[in-house]
Structure formats: C-alpha cells, structure tokens
Amino acid sequence: MTGHIWRNPLYFWGVEGAEKEVPSIPHKSPQDVWDETTTSKAPMLPVGRLRYYYKWPGHGGLTWPRFRYWGTRRRALNIRSVYNPKTMRLEKTIVDKRPIWWVLGLLAFMLAPLVMPTSFQNTLLTAGATFSIYAAINLCWMLIIGTAGIYSLASYAVVGAAAFGTSWLSINLGLPWWALPLVGAGIGLVFGMIIAVPAIRLDGFYYALLTIGLNELCRVYTLQSKQFGSSTGGLYGADTYIPQGWDQYDQSLLAYYACFGVMLAGLALYRFIDGRRLGRILKMAPEKREAFAEATGVDFRRARIWVFVISSIGLGFIGGFYAAHYRGVSFSIFSFDTVLLGLAMLVIGGIGRAEGAVVGTAIVILLDKVLLSTGPLRLILIGLIMLGVVLFLKGGLFGIKAQFRAWRDKKKSERRSMRAEKGGEMLPEEATETKDKDLLYWRRYDKMQREFLKTVISPELIEEHRKKPLGQHSEPLERLLLYFRRAPQNDKYAIVAVEPFKAYRIVALSGQRGVAPRIVEDKIYTSTDEAYHGVFLRRVQDLLES
Amino acid sequence: MDVGFILTNAIVLACIYGTLAIGLSITWSSVGLINLGYGFIFALSGYGAWLASQYISTNGVVVLTAGVLTGALGGLLVCALAFIPIHDKPNFTVRGLIATLAISLIGTQALLYVFGPRSKNLPDIFGFWKINLAGIVLTSDKIGNVVVSIVVVTAVLLWMRSSRRGLEIRAMMMNPHAASIVGIGVRKTGFYVMAITGGLAGLAAVLLSQTYYISPFGGLAPMIKGVSIALCGGLGSVRGAVIAAIILGLNEALTARLLGGQYVLITQFILIILILLVRPRGIAGILDRAREA
Amino acid sequence: MSAPVAAQPAAPAERREILKVKGLSAGYGPMRVIHDLDLSVYSGERVGIVGLNGHGKSTLFYAIAGLTGWQRGSILLNGVEVGRTRSQGPGRYTHLVVRQGLALIPQGDEIFHGLTVEEHLDSGAFTPRAWKERKERKEKILKIFPPLVKLLKTPVGRLSGGERRMVSIGRGLMADASLFLVDEPSLGLAPKIGKGVMEALFDVELGQSAMIIAEQNVALLEGRVDRVIGMHVGKLKGEASASLSFQTRREL
Structure with missing residues (x-):
C-alpha cells in the first residue's frame, strides 16, 4: 500500500479549485503489480533435451560394415546415422541395443563354468x-x-x-x-x-x-x-x-x-x-x-x-x-x-x-x-x-523404463496445462488460430490492469466519486477513470438528456454508425452529477464482474 | 457303494462346492476380480476354525462362526492387497489375477510355515446321529452340511436381493461407472463383497472339514471344483452356479458309480469343456441370452 | 467493497451459493478440456449451459463429480470443498461428492441393465436421508414421469431410449441433492420425446436446490431457464439472463 499523497500536476497551472497535494486512499502500487507480473516464475530448468543415446562418430568416408543375417535383409543392429546440423559430421546411433546385451549375456553364461569356484561348481x-x-x-x-x-x-x-x-x-x-x-x-x-x-x-x-x-x-x-x-x-x-x-x-x-x-x-x-x-x-x-x-x-x-x-x-x-x-x-x-x-x-x-x-x-x-x-x-x-x-x-x-517415461510425460503435460494464465489471455486453441498476435499481449496487459483496478475499488473511492464526479481526484480514482475512458466505443455507457437539467438517462452506445444506442435502465437521474455517478457505478460493477 | 450313498454324497459336495462357486461368481461379477486366492482363504478359515476349537470351545456354532469370520478376514486381506491398490489402474483384471495368485502362494506357504505340514481335523459340529430314510442312511454331518450351506447361501442371496448394500453390490456388478455416479463407493463395496465371499469360503471350509482334513494346500482342490462350477454356470450368474453345481454333482456321482473314482475329474472337465464350447459363457448364457450381448 | 455490492440489484436473502467453481482446469492425460473456469450457481436457480460438441460441457460435469482424468482448482459444493488437485483415480471420490448433495444425470444411458425400474429408482437414493424417504420420492418421480408406473417391475434393459432416459433422470431426481447436473437430456431422442423430457425437467420443483442443464440446442432452453451460459473451448462465455438470450445468441 503506497502513495498516500497525490501531487496534483495541474496545481502549478493555476486551475480553479486545484490543490497542491491530496491525500490518496491507500492502495497497492501499480508498479508492484507490473513487477510481479513481468518477473519470470518459471523454474530455471536445464534447457534442451537429454541425450538418451550415445552418439558414435561416423567413420570418415567409410560406412560401417553392415552385416546382414544370411538369407534375410535383416541387419544385426539397427543403426541410425544422422548429420549433426552444427558440426556437419556424421553421427551414428544404435537405436536398439538389445542384441548387444543378449550376445554379452549369453557369452557370459557360456563361459561361466570356466570361472566358477570349485567348491560350488556342482x-x-x-x-x-x-x-x-x-x-x-x-x-x-x-x-x-x-x-x-x-x-x-x-x-x-x-x-x-x-x-x-x-x-x-x-x-x-x-x-x-x-x-x-x-x-x-x-x-x-x-x-x-x-x-x-x-x-x-x-x-x-x-x-x-x-x-x-x-x-x-x-x-x-x-x-x-x-x-x-x-x-x-x-x-x-x-x-x-x-x-x-x-x-x-x-x-x-x-x-x-x-x-x-x-x-x-x-x-x-x-x-x-x-x-x-x-x-x-x-x-x-x-x-x-x-x-x-x-x-x-x-x-x-x-x-x-x-x-x-x-x-x-x-x-x-x-x-x-x-x-x-x-x-x-x-x-x-x-x-x-x-x-x-x-x-x-x-x-x-x-x-x-x-x-x-x-x-x-x-x-x-x-x-x-x-x-x-x-x-x-x-x-x-x-x-x-x-x-x-x-x-x-x-x-x-523390463517395463520400468517405459513406465517411468510415461509417468514423466504425464506429469510434464499436467504441469504445462496448469501454467496457462487466466483472464483475457487467449486459450491455446484460439491463440494459434488468431492472425493478430498483438491481441494476445494486449489482452494479457488488459487483464493485469483489470486485476489491479479491482483491488483499488473501495467504498471510500466510490464516496469520493459521488461527491465530485468531475474535477480533481485521488490517484486511484484517477487511474480507474482513465481506464474507463479508454474503453472501446461499443457498449460504452453514455448519458442522454431526456430533458436538459431535469432528466437524464443512461444508454449504451452501439459502436456502429447509424445504430441507435440502447437504453440500459429505466432510472431517470435528475442531475448530470448523479448521472455521472450512475455510469461510474455501472462501470465499476462491470469491472468487478469481468 | 450303493446309489443312494453316492447320490447323497454328491448332493452334499454339490452344496459345499456350490457355496464356493457362488462366492467366486459374486467376486468376479461385482468387483471384476478373479480371486484365485480363494483356496488360501479356504485353508486359512479352516485353520481359524481349528484354532477356535482348540482354544475356545468345540461347540459347533463357535467353530462355524470362527471359520466364517476368519474367511471374511481373509477376504478383506485379499481385497486390501489385490483390489484396492490397482482397481483403477490399467490391465486390472490380469494384474488382479496374478496378484491373487501371489497372495495364494504367500499365504499357503505362510500357513505351512506356521502350522506345519501335518493336517488337522475339526470336531464334529453336528454331533452323531443318523436317519434312515427309505433305505438311505443320512448321517448328521451330511444333513447339517446341506442344511447349513443352503440356508446361508439363500440368506446371502436374499440379502443381496432386498437390502440396500445388496442393491449396491448388484448395481456395481452391472455398471461400475454408473454406480459411482449414484454414490456407491467402489472401494467400500469391494470390502463388503470380499468379506461376504470370504465368509462363504470359510463356511465351505468348515463344512468340508467334516469330511476331509485341513491342510495348508487343502484349499486348492475345492477351489478348482468351485472354479469349474462357477465357469460352467457362467461367471457372475448365481442361478447358473446352482444349476452347474447340481449337474456336476450328479456327474461326479454317476462317474464314480459307472467308471470309477479316478475318472471323475476327467469326465468333469470333458463336460465343462463341452458346455463351454457350446455356450462360452456357461449355463447362464443359456438362461438368458441378453447377457451375452 | 460493500458499496458496489449494495449498488447491485438487491439479492434475495435466501439465495444460497450452492456451487462455486473457481479456477477449475480439468482434462484427460495430456489433453486439457476445461481451462480455468469460474462458475457460481445459487439455490433455486436453473442454469443452462450451451455449447457445441467437444467444448467441455460434459467434462465440466464430470470434473464436478471428480470423474475426469485429472483436475485442478476449487469446487465448493454447499460450502464444502469437493474439488481437489487430483491426477489419478477417476471416480475414486465420486461417491463422497455425491454424498455432499450432487446428482449427476450423465449423457447417454448409464443404467444398470439387469435392475428393474423400481430398483433403479431406489439406487438413485443411496444417500442415507434419501433412502429413508424413498417411497415418497418415488411417488413424486412417478408423478413427473407417469409412463414409468406401468414399467416398475420391468428390467431397464428392455426399455426404449426415451423410457431409459426417463429412468435415468428419475434416478437423478430421486437423490436428496442440492445440485442437479443434467447432461444433454434430449440427446438421441425423437424431438417430441426430447421436448417432453425437457418439460419434465423444467417442471421439477427446485426449492433450495439448483439445476444445471447442458444442451446443444438453445431453442429448447429459451425462456425456461434463469440464465444461459455459453461454453466455448473449455471456458464459459457471455452470461445472460434467459430473456436476453435472443439478443446475445450471435456471440455465443
């Protein structure tokens, strides 16, 4: 909660009724919100993928002798060779190492009698x-x-x-x-x-x-x-x-x-x-x-x-x-x-x-x-x-490896799905489809702003606006009103003078040329200030509900 | 070896094995577990009854109750080990089957370790008396076995038909997903089911021990018989199990009479294979065709 | 923040919050179907959720019942937290949620084929309170669905689609629930029968409970529910009172 004093920049211009400093209602600084939002919350994990396979070097111009089982087109080892995009060297990977383990294991079993201790031999x-x-x-x-x-x-x-x-x-x-x-x-x-x-x-x-x-x-x-x-x-x-x-x-x-x-x-x-x-x-x-x-x-x-x-x-x-x-x-x-x-x-x-x-x-x-x-x-x-x-x-x-990987992938995707943020930000499906990627960031910013402004609203603030709808306000109220003024034209609230100085009514603009505004409520306000405050309340309510 | 003797014997055995088969059937159809640890529960409850007869009282009711309670306890054990941890994991049926086999292996070996290989016998819980009915001598244990098993099985079936828990169990048999939606806890109901079926196994164990002895591996043969009856009747069908018990009991009696004792299992399996080849879901498949769809 | 609340049209005092979903995400495996969703439903309210296939209506219901693959976020049902962060065991806690006063009437036929209609209705009343007064409840249901009276002893497997749906909905209404979730009640039924089923749902006296109906067809809901909420790729869009649904439909 900062900003207890609001310095009026208009004071030095000699505006009528302007005061130099106004005590502002305690509120959270927007700077804090901004800092909070922009700092990265992602844990700094090691970047990139683990190498699951050992990369054997390629043998210069020689290709590896490719043994095939007699009478078949089957090779003894499934070897994949890829050019490393950075070094432009050939790298070879043994995709399936099981034949090696089999041969080693069976050889060991065959030779085991040679090394058996004599006491247990039988x-x-x-x-x-x-x-x-x-x-x-x-x-x-x-x-x-x-x-x-x-x-x-x-x-x-x-x-x-x-x-x-x-x-x-x-x-x-x-x-x-x-x-x-x-x-x-x-x-x-x-x-x-x-x-x-x-x-x-x-x-x-x-x-x-x-x-x-x-x-x-x-x-x-x-x-x-x-x-x-x-x-x-x-x-x-x-x-x-x-x-x-x-x-x-x-x-x-x-x-x-x-x-x-x-x-x-x-x-x-x-x-x-x-x-x-x-x-x-x-x-x-x-x-x-x-x-x-x-x-x-x-x-x-x-x-x-x-x-x-x-x-x-x-x-x-x-x-x-x-x-x-x-x-x-x-x-x-x-x-x-x-x-x-x-x-x-x-x-x-x-x-x-x-x-x-x-x-x-x-x-x-x-x-x-x-x-x-x-x-x-x-x-x-x-x-x-x-x-x-x-x-x-x-x-x-022998299923442990696959099971562990499946578990890890599940956890990964769950975490990933939890990370997406709420509010104006687009959904993953929409975000990939939309042409204007700028919209994504605008919505994110707008959402942050709305979240902040929601924290600012308080009874004192509303009371302050009721007393003086126009003119100099405290900092939070000023921020709130600035946000409201920036709203797009469609569905923006406006005031219609039913009878000047006597009866006013709140309407919502259609946002389209030639289409008349629609009437929002039946209530008749007797003065402009009251009508201003009525619009303000409606906007606050809309903000809180968004 | 007169016909009456064989026939009464067959009926008695059919009652006992039918009890086992109904237990197996209910287990499979409501919690989806093939309980091959049933033989272990059987042997365990036999030992429970034996302990009760040694240390508490040789009164028939006490021994019977002890057997049933130990059986229920064994059922709960199997449920806690083989059903609760994996019932919502992939491949549950296969893993459950293997888990119950593992429990059976551990359990019977533990029984062997604790009680030793010597078989025990229970006191006669129905006393000694006999009735001569039209030339057929009915001993007390036969009548007792038949009456007790029929009464208990009927009671269990009636309870399942009318009570709320029974409705829960039957609902879970038919559609476990919908059952959870109406508020039936699968795990809790699993414990109920396994306790009841375990109790049935315990009952069968005590009743059968009137004729045979109790040994660590003694549960296997009755389980195989129970399994074959449940198979023949169609897993999950109580009516089918009852009919199959009667058919197989008759077959046993007839084979023993006409061919000799060692051919009983062979004819039994030929019969079962034939029935299953015609109706892969057992007699229940003949009873109502709707189930097969 | 009491002033803006006071500025709202005054809420009736007895309006209780039955369901409050906050930040709910749910999905199956790597697929996330519901994205950070907020929803409040008050007692005595009938809410319609409208959306196309595959936009998460059923998943929302399943998530409330704890039947999805995984879920995050808070779900308050009658003030009791029933949503937990959960990544396995779909359906493990469903019966506890149901005990808190949820009745889910799922899409399609989730019925027990072998049970008779009467047993089926009984099975809806597994919560202890409902079980005691199941006779009166059954009569109430039979008043709503008179065709079922004749069928009470028939196994449900032999009924037609419309009758099954009636049984299924009747089973849901048997429960002593404060929140009824009805998933596409008219799906797969002839339009006339579907309409009849919908009418029956609208005629149910809610009292202190609330009902959410998911539908693809807005026309069936129009004017009969208190609010219509659109659902689009896993989020709720555009809330309007039912009278306004004509005007807002284009945006849904």
Missing part, C-alpha cells in the same frame, strides 16, 4: 542347467501368454504330460534317449491340439480357469494311477543322454551345455514366432479386439491354433528332454506351486518379451537355490516380489 552347474530348462519352458509359454495374450496356465501340464509319457515309454518299451524329445514333441502336439480348441471360443478368464483345472486334472490323474508311479512320487529310470561312465564334473558340464542348447533353441523359436508374421497377427488380435482384427482381414483363430500347436510342440520337446535330463519326472511338475513359480518368473521379468522370461527365470531360480535352506520362506519371498511387481509395475522389470 551346485552352480546344476542350477544353471535348471535355469536353462525353465527358461526354455517359459519362452514357449511366453509365446502364448505374451504374444497371443491368452492366459493359459497349462504349459507345465504339457511339459509334465510329455515327460511322463516319454519316461513311461522309455522305462517300459526301452526308448533311447534321443527319441525322448521327439516323442515328447508328438505328445505335445496332441496336447496342444486339445488345449487349443477351447481357446478359440473362450474368453480369457474362462480359459485361464479351465487350464488351471486341466493342470489339476493331470496331477490328480498321475497321482492316482499306479502306472505312473503313485507310490514312488514320480516316474524314474528313463534313459539319459549323460554317459554314466563319466566323472561327476564332466557329467554336470555336459548337462549344463545341453540345457544351454535347449534354451538357445527356445530363444530361436521365440524369435521366429514373435518377430514374424504369426506374431504380428497375434498381437493385432489381443483379447477383446478380435472383432476389429477380424474386420481387417486377420484370421486370428488360425493363428491362435498355430501358436498353440507350435509352442506345445516346443513344450513337449522340452518335456522329453526333461525326462532324458533328470532320468524321469516327479509329480511336483503338475503342482499348483510350480505353475505359480513359473508365472512369477514371467511376471517379474515382464510379460511379452524374451528378456523378461529369461531374466525373470534367472531371478526366481537364483532365489530358489540360494535360499533353499530356509524352506517355505523363500517361496514367501518370491510371492512378495511377484506381488510387488504386479502392484507397482505395469510390465515387469
């Missing part, structure tokens, strides 16, 4: 073999859950059925070990056909529940039948690919690499289904969007049967290998906990991506093996991790 090799088998199973399962988007929980049932079938055949008919995966693949094919049929008709959750039931059915059936060794807790004694004559370390090493090979095969299968035509079709027709996919000419039913058949063959193959690896199979493969652990692996890694399946498997197997001594506690821990991942992450561990 445990680690066994754990690695287990991990590889489960990763292969999960990759096949991921084709159904992730690519096709069908929540089938019967994958372990397929594996188990193939393993039980081949073990039984191997024990009773003496099938050699190399035939087990092949026969298993056949069993898987039959099983896949069986579970594919309901998938065409049923909704996701009906199907999920049905497959849990199938799993339980397999468990109960094998548990009750004597042929499958209900007394021994499983079926053991199948032929194995591991020569029994070798010493322990060599056996473990062979098993490790054999399982690694199966996992590689699983990865290749995943790549060839998910990344190609069948995968595209399946991803076009997820749950609840089948109708749209069908309308665009996609035969999703056939694609679903295909993916079931292919992944079931894969699962059956792994089942046969499982039997040949462990020399048999136990009932635990059908148990609900196995399904849950498998699902935990997929969920923790992130559904719908190969790296999710593999890394999730690694995490769960690691926890399982490391904490083996704690008994049920380790399962509780895995369950907690699974719960946490489901509650907080949209797409598992």
